Amino acid sequence: MAVKEELRAGAKASRNSTIALIFLAAIKGSVGFYSGSSSLIADAIHTSMDIFTSLAVWVGLKLSLKSSGEHFPYGYYKAENLVALFVSLLIILSGVELVREALSTIRDPAEIEFQGLALGAAVFSVITIYALSQYKFRVGNEIGSQALIADATHSYTDVFSSMVVVVAIIGSMLGMPWLDSLGVLVISVVIFKLGISTAKESALTLMDAWLDRDSIETIRESVEHIPGVNRVDDIRLRRSGLVVFGEMQVESAGECDLKRVEFLSAEIEEVVKDKIKNLEHLSVDVKPGKMSELRIAIPVAGSEGLQSKLSRHIGKTPYYIFVDMEDNKLKNWNVVENPAADLERKRGVKTAEFLEEKGVNVIIVKDIGEGPFHKFHDSFIRILGMPDDVDDVQALIERITELDVITSPTE
Structure with a gap:
């Protein structure tokens, strides 16, 4: 369900609740006056106050539906949080009112006439409010x-407050009016706890606090598994009404152009949307990572180690030498046969897939076709050009820092 549709569903629920409360308050008030039940009259007044609460929620949700304006570029979504805070304060005030009523009835218990009618109205109130x-x-x-x-x-x-009225009426019928006051005092404790909890959550949300820390770690782990992401440096999320806005800073696996950054940002946003409901917008800052550790793939004609002669082909070359370097210093190397060399079709793409599986982050080639180029590019494998005046691996490694980056297919 889209955010706007959800807001409309919430506004509809608040509107229906308001209508039901008006009907219920009228019934309880009429029966209370007719029977002389002060607790039922008080409960009718209490329900009348709830009408304004539901109206406030309805107004808040309707405001959230307004489109963003010049002064509210992030929309009116937080109107919903403001209303939640207002309602939570009303909950706490309701608890205070219940305590006051309990202390009053202890000193002056009420006598109720037409007890059956009053009891029926009170039971109907309990069922209706519970359903609401x-x-x-x-x-x-x-x-x-x-x-x-x-x-x-x-x-x-x-x-619970309506159940207190039921108990009060039954207590009056059985000659035990003190049950009313005792029940109210117990219920008021529950109301205070609920009100304070709701107020705290609403206030923290208005201050842009993010309360679900587990979701942050889940997002971090998911994004770090995306090919091309080295690590996630920072994640910031904030709730505004029903929607969530976020910012993220990630380090890519090496340098990448603007098109690749855009693609990577979109992929990250899709992953986060799977984890966070109603994500309205995610700003992703992609910073290129510095590759201190290089795993270089070089096509070679033979398996003579660092003295191997260079090959000018990607897919046809019989061997690849993998050279591991750290801070431009040689660590180790090994020569491996190219499993795609004897294929009749898609040798370049299959070779690219083979090199990706081997964890290569740099490849040095003379010429490269469109298929393998995009395969390397999408896998964040840097493509360096092989100079014409170099014949073996040893001489090529010595000039590694001088090589140009290939930014488009050359064949």
């Missing part, structure tokens, strides 16, 4: 809306 909370939880979790989840949490705490 689960509906908003489901939609909120599906779209990742902090505000809608906070509102669902608020509704869920209202289930």
Whole structure:
């Protein structure tokens, strides 16, 4: 589901919740006045306050749907986080109100008339509010809306307050009005905990804190497995309403042109999108890595080691010598037969695949066709030109720092 569609789904859920709460508050208020149940009247007032909470969430989600403007280039998505913080404060205030009501009823327990009618309205309220909370939880979790989840949490705490009304009415019927006050005090503790937790998460999100550290490590590991990425230097993610914005700095496996940087950036963004839901934009800074350790592939006509004569072909050459160097100093070498030399078709491409499997990051050639060139280029293997006045491997290695980079096919 696209972000805009998710925002519309969240706004629809808030609108439906608001309508249901208006209907419920009217029922509880009417029955409360008719039966004389002060707890049911108080619960109706409480539900009336929840109407404004749902309206606030609806407004926040509708604001998030607005297109970016000159003053809000990142969109209005954080309106949703602001509303979530506002709702969490209302949750805490609801807990304070419940404590106040509990202390009041301890001193002056109420007598209820038409107890059956009052009990029926209270039970209906519990069922309706519970259904509303689960509906908003489901939609909120599906779209990742902090505000809608906070509102669902608020509704869920209202289930308990409505259950207190049920207990109060039953207690009145059984001659035990003190059950009301005891239940309210217990529920208020739960409400405070939920409210503080939601407020903390909303405030941290507004301050661009990223709370899911495990996802950072998962992204780092996934991106570092992309061919052409040496390492990930920095990852920064921040949530704005339902969407996520990110920045990443990576080091490529050697130098690469702008086209390859663009391709690599797009590949990284696709990997991150698989890990982070609703990724709106990822800025990738690709810095070329310095290759201190080189594994060089050189086509040779024979297997005489560093005295081997150079070959001017990529696919037809019978042997390749692999030369390992560190900080321009020779470490070791070995000569290997070219398994693609006797093939009739695609010798160059198959040779390129063979060299890639061997971990080569530099190849020195005289001429190169389009197929092997793009294969080497896409694998971040640097292609150096072989000079005409050099005959053997030893002399070529001594001039390694002077060789030009081949940037396009030569055949």
